[in-house]
Amino acid sequence: MVKKILIALLCVIAQGAIAQKGTISPYSYFGIGDQRDNGTVENQMMGGLSLYADSIHINLTNPAAYSKLRLTTYTAGISHKEYRLKDFTQEQQTSITNLDYLSIGFPVAPKVGAGFGLMPYSSVGYSLRDITTNSNGAEVTNVFTGDGGVNRIYASIGFEPIKNLSLGVTASYNFGTLDYERIQSVEDVQFGTIDRRESKINGYDFNYSLNYTPTIKDKYTLFTSIVVNTQGNLVAKNIQTLGSFSLVSGNDIEVVDVNLDANNLRNTEIKVPTKATLGLGFGEDKKWFLGAEYSFQKFSDFENQFLGIQNVTYDDASSYAFGGYWVPDYRSLSGYFKRVTYRAGLRYDMSGMTVNGKEINDFGITFGLGMPLGNSFSNLNLGFELGRRGTTDANLVEESYLKINVGLSLNDKWFQKRKIN
Template identity: 60%
Template sequence: MIRKIVIAIVYISTVGMYAQDGTVSPYSFFGIGDLNNESTVENQMMGGIGVYADSIHINLKNPAAFGKLGLEVMDREGLVTYTAGVSNKQFTLKSFTEEQQSSITNLDYLALGFSVGKGLGMGFGIKPYSSVGYNLVDERTVSGNSLVNVYSGEGGLTRVFYSVGYEIFKDVSIGATVNFNFGTLDSERLQQVEDVQFGTFDRRSSRVNGFDFNYALNYSPIIKGRNRLHTSIRVNTQGNLVSKNDRQLGSFSVSTGVNIEEVEVDLISQNLKNTELKIPTTTTLGIGYGEDYKWFIGAEYSFQEMSSFENAFLGAESIVYEDASSFALGAFITPEHGSFTSYFKRITYRAGLRLDKTGMLVNDVDINNFGITFGLGLPLGRSFSNLNLGFEFGKRGTTRANLIEESYFKFNVGLSLNDRWFQKRKIN
C-alpha cells in the first residue's frame, strides 16, 4: 500500500514539474520570484510554524529538531525518516475589471532524516526555493497612440540542503542547515505601438547560485506533569547569491512574430555582467505548549530587513522594498495516538493561520498575504509512518492602484515514512 502511494506522489510530482512553472502569480515579477513555503505538510497545516519538534517527523524549518529524531521512540536506533510532499494550487486572479483562474501542481520537497546516535540527527534533501511564472499586459495611450507592453517570466531557484541537530543538554537542542541555491530567472518585455509594423523586445536572463545558513536553538522543558513548553529562536543568515546575467535587445515583425534584429547588450561595461543578490537575514521567534504526541498550540513571529534588498539587473520601477514580517498560529490534537480500538482516535487534526507582510510596496500599496490552514495526519498501519493531507485558503494583494488580487486554494499531500537502518541480523 505504501509503495503505491509513493509511486502516485512521484507521478503527480513529475507531471506537475513538466506541465508548467511553479507559479502563475503576477507578484513573481518582483525580487527573485515567488518564495515557496519551506516546511512539510505537517507544519504548513499549522500555519507554517516550526517551533514544534518530535521524534518521528522531519522539521525542515528547524534544524535543531533533527536532534529529536528517534529520541522518544522505543527500540529505534538507526531510525530513518523519509518525507515528500506535493501540492495543487488553484488561483483566482482578479483586477478591477477582469477575473481569471489557473492552477499549478508542484513537488514541494523531498528529504531524508536519520538518527546517528542519542540526541544526534542529520538530514538532507531538495526543494524549490522560488518560482517565476507571470504574463502581464500593460496598455496605455501615449501621444494619442496605443502602447502595449507584454511582460512574461519563467524559471526559479532550487535549494539543496544538509542539516544537523544535537541535544547538547537535556531539553536543549541546537542545529544548523547549509543551503545551496541555484537556478535561472528569465524575463521578457515586448513593446508594440499601434499602427507600427515592428515591435521591440528586451530579454534578460540571470543564472543564480549561492549559499545561506540557518541556525536554531530549541528549549523544550517539561513544565507540569506531561505538558511541555516549546521555545525556539532561528536565524536564517543573509543569502549571498551571485547572478551571471545576459541581455538582448531587438525588434520583431508584429504580423509574423519573427525577429528582425537582435543585439547582445555589453553588460561588462555597465558592471552588470556579474551582480550580487543579497537576501536579508530572517529571524524567527517561536513559543508553544502541549503534551507530546497528544496536543499542541504555538505561535511564531518572523522579521526580515527586506528594505535592504535590491536586484540591480532585474529591478522593477514600480516597487519599493520595506521590512517584512510574519505572524503564524498553529495547533494539533491527536485524541489517542496509541489506540488499538479506533483508527479515528489515532488521526492527527491540525489547523492554523498566518499573516505575512511581504515587504513589497507596489504602486505605493502594501502587498500582504493571509491564509487559513487545516489538515489531517492519517496513520499507515501500526507503524510510525503517516499520510498527511492539508488544505489552505488564502488571499494576497489587492485590486487597488491597478494591482491584482490573488485568491487561492491549496491542497497538499505529504508522506512521512519511518524505517530502520543498521538493524543487526539475529540468528537463533
C-alpha cells in the same frame, strides 16, 4: 518493498522538479520571484509553525528538530493551488500543481540526527499586459512574461548537547535560472521591440536554530525556539538582448547583446536579508500542542540591480503564525479517526514589498489531517489552505487561492544489529 517502490517513484518525480513551473502569480515579477513554502505539510497546516519537533517527522525549517528523530524518515510533498486573480475590471481563474519537497532524515547517534533533500526556493511565472496611449494618440501595448526559478539542495544536522536544549544547522546550495521578457508594440507600426533578460543564479545560505523544550509537571512541554536564516548572497550571471520583431510573422528582425560589463551588470549580487523567527508553544506529548511565532526580516536591504524595476520598493518584512494539533487517542484500537492528527492554524505575512504605493500582504487559514498508515508510524498528511494576497487598488491584482497539500512521511529503522540464533 512498498517503501522502496515509493521512494524510487519519488526520485523519478524529483527529476522533473527543477523544470517545473512553480507559480502563476503576477507578484513573481518582483524580487527573485515567489519564495515558496519550505515547511512540510505537517508544519504548513499549523500556520507554518517551525518550532514543533517529534521523533517521527522531519522539520525542514528548524534543523535543531533533527535531534529528536528516532526513526529514519522519508518525506515528500506535492501541492495543487487554485487561483482566482482579480483586478478592477476583470477576473480570471487558473491553477498549478507542484512537487514541494523530497527529503530524508535519520538518527546517527543518540540525540543526534541528520538529513538532506531537494526543494524549490523561489519561482517566477507571470504574464502581464499593459495598454496605454502615447502622445500621438496611438495605442501602446506592453506584454511582460517571466519563467524559471531557484531550487535548493540542503543538508542538516541537529544535536542535543544538554538535556532539553537542541542546536541545529542547515547548509543550502541554491541554483536556477530566471527568464524575463518584455515585448512592446505600437498601433499601426509594423515592428515591435523585445527586451529579454536571463539570470543564472547560484549561492549558499545557512539556517541556524536553537530549541529549548523543558518538561513541566512531568506531563506538559514548553516549546521555545529561535531560528536565524542568514543572509543569502546569491550571485547572478546575467545576459540581456534587445531587438525588434515583425508583428505579422512574429520573427525576430534584429537582436543584439547588451554590453552589461560597461555598467557592471554582467555579474551581480542578489542580497536576500537575514530572517529571524521566535517561537513559543505549549502542549502534551502525542495529545495536543498550541504555538505562535513571529518572524522579522530587514527586507529593505534587498537588492536586485539587474532588473531595475521602478514601481516597487522594499521595506522591512514581518509575519505572524498561530497553530497547533490535537490527537484524540493515539493508542486507540477501536477507532481509526481517534488516531488521526487534526491540525489547524493561521498566518499573516507583511511581505515588505510595496507596489504602486500599496503594501502586498498575504493572509492564510490552514487545516489538515495526519492519517496513520496501517500499524506503523508512517502517515499520509492532507492539508488545505484558504488565502488572499494583494489588492485591486492602484491597478494591482488580488489573488484568492485554495491550496491542497498531500504529504507522505514514511518511517524505517537503520543501523539495526542483526542477530543470528
